[in-house]
Amino acid sequence: MSQLDSTIANDISKLARTVEVPAGTRLFAHGADCAHFVRLRSGQVRVQTVSPQGREIVLYRVHPGESCIMTNACLMSRRPYAAEGVTETACTLEMLAQPDFDRLMQESAAFRQWLFASCGERLVELMLLFENVAFQRIDIRLAARLLESGEHSLALTHQQLASDLGSSREVISRQLKEFERRGWLRLGRASLELLDPQALRALAATV
Structure with missing residues (x-):
C-alpha cells in the first residue's frame, strides 16, 4: 500500500490517541457508526463481511502503517459500517477524532493524496477478490x-x-x-x- 509522508504521520501521532487491543477484539461491527480515523501502528486486522446465515468472507487485511478504507469511507460519507473489523493479533492503534480527520482532509494535500491512493489500491484488490470468487x-x-x-x-x-x-x-x-x-x-x-x-x-x- 502507499506509504504516508513521515511529516503527516508525525502529525497524526501527535493528535491521535494510542490504544492497545488484544487479539480477537471486534473493532467495529456492521451497521455501527464511525467516529475515528484509525491508523495501525502494529499488528494485523481482518476486515470481513458476514451473511445472515453466518458465512464469512475476508475482504482484506490491514497491516502496520495502513488505515482501513472501510473506516475512511464511512468517515467521509457519514455512513455506518458495511462490514466488521477484528484484530487477528494484539494491535496498537492510533485513533484520530472525526474533527481532526476532517481538518487534515481540508488542509493537507499530502494526506488526501495518500488516502485516495490507498483507497484506489484497495479497490483494485477487492475487484480481483470478487472476480476470483465469482469465476x-x-x-x-x-x-x-x-x-x-x-x-x-x-x-x-x-x-x-x-x-x-x-x-x-x-x-x-x-x-x-x-x-x-x-x-x-x-x-x-x-x-x-x-x-x-x-x-x-x-x-x-x-x-
Whole structure:
C-alpha cells in the first residue's frame, strides 16, 4: 500500500490517541457508526463481511502503517459500517477524532493524496477478490492460498480458509480431503502439512 509522508504521520501521532487491543477484539461491527480515523501502528486486522446465515468472507487485511478504507469511507460519507473489523493479533492503534480527520482532509494535500491512493489500491484488490470468487475454481484458489506463506506446516482451520476464500467450511473440508487423498498434504487438528507443494503449485497456475 502507499506509504504516508513521515511529516503527516508525525502529525497524526501527535493528535491521535494510542490504544492497545488484544487479539480477537471486534473493532467495529456492521451497521455501527464511525467516529475515528484509525491508523495501525502494529499488528494485523481482518476486515470481513458476514451473511445472515453466518458465512464469512475476508475482504482484506490491514497491516502496520495502513488505515482501513472501510473506516475512511464511512468517515467521509457519514455512513455506518458495511462490514466488521477484528484484530487477528494484539494491535496498537492510533485513533484520530472525526474533527481532526476532517481538518487534515481540508488542509493537507499530502494526506488526501495518500488516502485516495490507498483507497484506489484497495479497490483494485477487492475487484480481483470478487472476480476470483465469482469465476475461479475453488480448488485452484485453495491451492494458491495454501502456498501463500511459503511454509510447509500451516496453523489454519477449515473455517479460516473458508473465510479467506469466500466459501463454506464444508466445501473447503471436502477439497482438503481430496488433496490429502492425492498425497499433496496431511490434515491435522487446526493445522495441515504440505507434502507436495509442487503439485499444489501446478494446480494454482491453472488458467
